[in-house]
Amino acid sequence: MDLRTSGGPASAKEKEAVDSVISKLEKPSSVETNGKIAHVSHGIPFDNKGGQRDLLLPALHAIQERIGWISHGALDYLSLQLGVPPAETYGVASFYAMFSLEETPSTVIHACDDIACRAAKNADPAAFMNDKYGEPNSDLNGLMWIRSPCLGRCEEGSAALVQRAGEPHRRILLAPVDASSLADEMRKPSDQWTSTDSARVPQRGTDASALRLLKRVGVVDPLSIDSYRSHGGYEPLRRALDIGPENVIREIKDAKLMGRGGAAFPTAVKWESVARNSVRPHYFVCNADESEPGTFKDRVIMEQDPFSIVEGLTIAGFATGSEKGYIYIRGEYPLGEERISNAVSMAMKKGLLGRNIMGRGFDFDIEVRRGAGAYIAGEETALFNSIEGKRAEPRNKPPFPAQAGLFNKPTGVNNVETLINVLEILSIGGPDFAQIGTPDSTGTRLFCLSGSVNNPGLYEAPFGIKLGELLDMAGGITAGKALKTILLGGAAGSFVGPDQLDIRLSFEGVRAAGVTLGSGVIMVFDQDADMDQVILRIAQFFREESCGQCVPCRVGTQRLEELLTRIVNGTTMGSRNDELALLGKVSTVMRESSICGLGQTAANAVESAFKLGLAGG
Amino acid sequence: MNDGIAVAIRRSVKITLDGKEVAAPEGSSILQTCRSHGIDIPTLCYLENLTPVNTCRLCMVEVEGSRTLVPSCSRKIESGMVIRTDSQRVSDSRKMVLELLASSVDMSIVSPELGAWMERYQVDKERFGPLAAPSQIGDRGKTRAGHHHKNDGTIAATVAEPTRVDNNQYVRDYSRCVLCYRCVEACGTDAQNTFAIALGGRGFEAHITTEFDVALPESACVYCGNCVAVCPTNALMFKIEHDLRQVSKWDESKQTITRTICPYCGVGCNLEIHEQDNRIVKVTSPLDHDVTHGMLCVKGRFGFEFING
Ligand SMILES: Cc1cc2nc3c(=O)[nH]c(=O)nc-3n(C[C@H](O)[C@H](O)[C@H](O)COP(=O)(O)O)c2cc1C
Numbered sequence: 073m074d075l076r077t078s079g080g081p082a083s084a085k086e087k088e089a090v091d092s093v094i095s096k097l098e099k100p101s102s103v104e105t106n107g108k109i110a111h112v113s114h115g116i117p118f119d120n121k122g123g124q125r126d127l128l129l130p131a132l133h134a135i136q137e138r139i140g141w142i143s144h145g146a147l148d149y150l151s152l153q154l155g156v157p158p159a160e161t162y163g164v165a166s167f168y169a170m171f172s173l174e175e176t177p178s179t180v181i182h183a184c185d186d187i188a189c190r191a192a193k194n195a196d197p198a199a200f201m202n203d204k205y206g207e208p209n210s211d212l213n214g215l216m217w218i219r220s221p222c223l224g225r226c227e228e229g230s231a232a233l234v235q236r237a238g239e240p241h242r243r244i245l246l247a248p249v250d251a252s253s254l255a256d257e258m259r260k261p262s263d264q265w266t267s268t269d270s271a272r273v274p275q276r277g278t279d280a281s282a283l284r285l286l287k288r289v290g291v292v293d294p295l296s297i298d299s300y301r302s303h304g305g306y307e308p309l310r311r312a313l314d315i316g317p318e319n320v321i322r323e324i325k326d327a328k329l330m331g332r333g334g335a336a337f338p339t340a341v342k343w344e345s346v347a348r349n350s351v352r353p354h355y356f357v358c359n360a361d362e363s364e365p366g367t368f369k370d371r372v373i374m375e376q377d378p379f380s381i382v383e384g385l386t387i388a389g390f391a392t393g394s395e396k397g398y399i400y401i402r403g404e405y406p407l408g409e410e411r412i413s414n415a416v417s418m419a420m421k422k423g424l425l426g427r428n429i430m431g432r433g434f435d436f437d438i439e440v441r442r443g444a445g446a447y448i449a450g451e452e453t454a455l456f457n458s459i460e461g462k463r464a465e466p467r468n469k470p471p472f473p474a475q476a477g478l479f480n481k482p483t484g485v486n487n488v489e490t491l492i493n494v495l496e497i498l499s500i501g502g503p504d505f506a507q508i509g510t511p512d513s514t515g516t517r518l519f520c521l522s523g524s525v526n527n528p529g530l531y532e533a534p535f536g537i538k539l540g541e542l543l544d545m546a547g548g549i550t551a552g553k554a555l556k557t558i559l560l561g562g563a564a565g566s567f568v569g570p571d572q573l574d575i576r577l578s579f580e581g582v583r584a585a586g587v588t589l590g591s592g593v594i595m596v597f598d599q600d601a602d603m604d605q606v607i608l609r610i611a612q613f614f615r616e617e618s619c620g621q622c623v624p625c626r627v628g629t630q631r632l633e634e635l636l637t638r639i640v641n642g643t644t645m646g647s648r649n650d651e652l653a654l655l656g657k658v659s660t661v662m663r664e665s666s667i668c669g670l671g672q673t674a675a676n677a678v679e680s681a682f683k684l685g686l687a688g689g
Numbered sequence: 690m691n692d693g694i695a696v697a698i699r700r701s702v703k704i705t706l707d708g709k710e711v712a713a714p715e716g717s718s719i720l721q722t723c724r725s726h727g728i729d730i731p732t733l734c735y736l737e738n739l740t741p742v743n744t745c746r747l748c749m750v751e752v753e754g755s756r757t758l759v760p761s762c763s764r765k766i767e768s769g770m771v772i773r774t775d776s777q778r779v780s781d782s783r784k785m786v787l788e789l790l791a792s793s794v795d796m797s798i799v800s801p802e803l804g805a806w807m808e809r810y811q812v813d814k815e816r817f818g819p820l821a822a823p824s825q826i827g828d829r830g831k832t833r834a835g836h837h838h839k840n841d842g843t844i845a846a847t848v849a850e851p852t853r854v855d856n857n858q859y860v861r862d863y864s865r866c867v868l869c870y871r872c873v874e875a876c877g878t879d880a881q882n883t884f885a886i887a888l889g890g891r892g893f894e895a896h897i898t899t900e901f902d903v904a905l906p907e908s909a910c911v912y913c914g915n916c917v918a919v920c921p922t923n924a925l926m927f928k929i930e931h932d933l934r935q936v937s938k939w940d941e942s943k944q945t946i947t948r949t950i951c952p953y954c955g956v957g958c959n960l961e962i963h964e965q966d967n968r969i970v971k972v973t974s975p976l977d978h979d980v981t982h983g984m985l986c987v988k989g990r991f992g993f994e995f996i997n998g
């Protein structure tokens with residue numbers, strides 16, 4: 073196979089960056105990066121059949137981190153090292169928001185410009201960055217700021233991610249920030265920059281005994297496996313190994329556990345079909361790509377109780393006969409990634425991962441992978457593509473992951489919250505777990521409360537709690553304000569009105585109300601919220617996060633944004649009702665004919681806002 | 690090319706198609722089944738000799754029990770499936786898909802079938818407002834993923850940009866590109882294994898590109914022209930046709946097609962020589978030819994230029 077490249081040579085630093093990731097690979101024999109043609113004599117195939125294409129994203133990250141952008145020469149060098157055609161590598165790099173394909177200042181500040189942070193009273197990050205530095209995307213003496221979608225720090229109400237390239241390269245997530253605290257941090261030498269390490273779990277102080285999933289948050293030392301074990305850690309895995317894979321699945325089935333990642337699919341069904349598949353190997357993936365605007369629950373677990381995720385994934389791997397697990401963490405969560413990576417290596421050292429776990433003949437490894445700025449990579453099949461070193465375009469289903477998932481092998485995939493429920497189930501037993509919550513929605517649920525409440529933060533409550541009760545737990549609406557609306561389930565969810573506080577937060581309760589729990593988002597807006605801008609921002613979010621593969625979503629999200637802009641600006645084509653009719657047609661084709669959940673749900677929140685009379689005057 | 694060889698005896702499966710019970714070989718797609726029963730289903734990204742990518746969403750049908758519509762090109766039939774191809778829901782979806790496309794992409798020169806479908810669904814390309822003017826070549830590819838220039842909503846954003854003429858074999862007019870992925874598949878694993886082009890960017894800015902948008906002569910392109918052969922909307926066009934169209938001299942009614950075997954090597958590829966005014970204006974190969982499946986190499990495709998002189 074000949075690969076032809078078109079750029080100049082890579083610099084020594086660029087080569088070093090690539091080699092740091094793929095040094096273990098046997099190098100093709102006649103690679104030249106400055107010549108036109110290179111013969112890749114080992115014939116490393118382009119897909120994953122024995123090739124190492126899955127190192128593409130890690131290698132792009134390495135270049136981005138050390139150099140600050142990915143030059144043509146660097147891209148060619150990487151392509152030749154992996155035997156991936158340069159056009160394909162370019163296609164992958166240009167898909168992700170965290171990779172820059174033109175020379176970029178070494179420090180880039182991603183200021184959260186999403187609905188929760190925009191509502192921050194005195195510290196809307198994009199607004200203060202604009203005041204202080206002017207327009208985004210321009211070089212300000214080695215620094216650039218850009219607008220970012222939700223950074224998963226909504227409970228603090230103003231977040232920024234700072235990426236600094238070079239030596240040392242840094243990536244930190246700060247919240248809450250304002251212009252001066254950000255400037256203070258940036259004045260420190262960059263090796264002293266640190267991500268904010270805090271978790272708002274208000275129940276910790278008032279009602280700690282109600283916590284099952286969050287019981288260790290703020291209690292254990294997230295860096296210490298001994299601390300984790302002294303708080304009950306690794307007892308569930310021991311029990312799993314005692315009772316064997318079939319009985320673990322039986323417990324999950326008895327518990328009636330449903331996935332917490334949004335689609336509410338029965339976990340046992342998924343596990344069983346992976347376990348029973350005769351094709352080998354099996355993989356298990358933990359979906360920690362949490363990017364749904366308003367969601368921060370998985371981040372809190374990753375940062376404060378990382379071993380629980382590693383243990384949950386290990387049990388999932390055991391029950392499904394998987395050889396290898398992956399944890400795919402969004403690139404905007406540096407502290408979460410650090411802690412998870414630490415947890416994986418500690419577990420490895422203690423014989424809780426790797427060969428012969430707990431001396432019981434079970435082998436399982438976990439690899440941590442980093443996303444690169446793409447909400448769509450959270451869709452499970454897009455996530456597989458991303459791990460495989462491809463554009464995060466969702467695949468057509470069927471086949472489902474349990475039949476042909478990661479590397480086309482039978483694959484289980486679960487959300488972080490789903491996996492930590494497994495620990496609780498193995499601790500108290502499936503039948504007892506099923507007693508919590510409602511008959512059809514068992515267990516507890518994590519709720520991400522943000523916006524105009526007195527005590528925003530991460531809450532845990534049994535399914536079936538009323539929306540109003542949850543607001544009360546969070547101290548009620550901000551003093552002196554009146555409730556206008558609540559966004560339930562995230563940007564892909566819907567708005568509900570102040571008269572709907574009796575909705576029961578269970579799968580059946582929200583279904584009856586025609587809404588969804590999604591990823592557990594409860595974002596509260598008071599009378600002062602500019603709902604026109606909120607729904608326009610939601611439409612822009614989907615417009616910017618669509619992978620672009622299918623027509624209804626690629627063009628539909630663009631038209632939706634245009635249509636809302638007209639309504640908000642009062643420049644409608646025809647009457648307002650004409651516009652609303654057109655909105656209905658566009659949202660119908662998106663819902664009915666898009667490939668994946670992104671396009672199918674992109675118009676939900678917007679439509680619900682119009683139904684409630686919240687938007688467009 | 691995923692079908693083809695396996696025509697061994699297949700079990701037959703019973704399904705209900707628009708109210709009628711029919712039997713079809715197991716493993717057939719809904720689309721194949723419909724077409725063999727005389728039901729016309731519009732398609733755009735689908736081509737029988739390429740792996741279905743099911744991205745255009747034009748071929749959607751109703752399948753009982755499915756919450757959403759289903760792409761007929763890639764969904765296989767299953768015993769007992771109840772399929773509707775003629776409901777209001779289906780035709781509303783197809784109309785809207787075509788309108789979304791036509792509002793963003795120049796679909797003025799398309800195949801006769803596609804033209805007929807656009808007529809059938811009464812496609813109004815200005816339904817979302819007047820169309821935006823072309824951007825500069827390369828601009829659409831420069832946006833960082835996840836960022837875009839917001840417009841004021843009164844004009845409909847399009848993918849329009851000037852035609853790229855950077856070699857003597859074929860031109861690329863991405864104003865006409867519907868992102869059917871066919872060219873990428875033909876250049877890649879489905880035929881050519883050259884991988885000169887790929888999808889770049891994402892969302893509305895997704896586009897077909899070489900690495901860093903280099904011109905074709907600098908890219909890995911070997912000018913087999915197979916991408917041009919599979920393009921459904923003339924976004925890729927042979928240079929001769931492009932030049933003749935520029936001076937309004939392209940005239941299919943004056944063209945003759947002669948079938949012959951390619952003289953260059955021993956493989957035996959079938960060629961269709963398109964002639965107009967005593968000049969070879971295009972060389973194609975039949976899709977159903979079992980040697981080529983419509984694909985040729987640079988010699989078969991462009992070797993005639995020696996003859997034209
Ligand atoms: C656009 C889109 C984004 C998604 N993002 C996430 C995500 O960030 N985390 C997640 O767990 N699931 C996400 N999902 C759902 C996954 O596809 C999948 O259903 C889930 O990971 C399965 O895990 P569960 O059964 O434990 O819920 C997303 C789905 C879509 C359509």
Ligand code: SF4
Nearest residue numbers: 619621622625668671
């Ligand atoms: S619905 Fe949107 S995000 Fe999903 S595949 Fe289609 S274009 Fe991509």
Ligand code: FES
Nearest residue numbers: 735743745746762
């Ligand atoms: S022809 Fe089926 S999706 Fe394009």
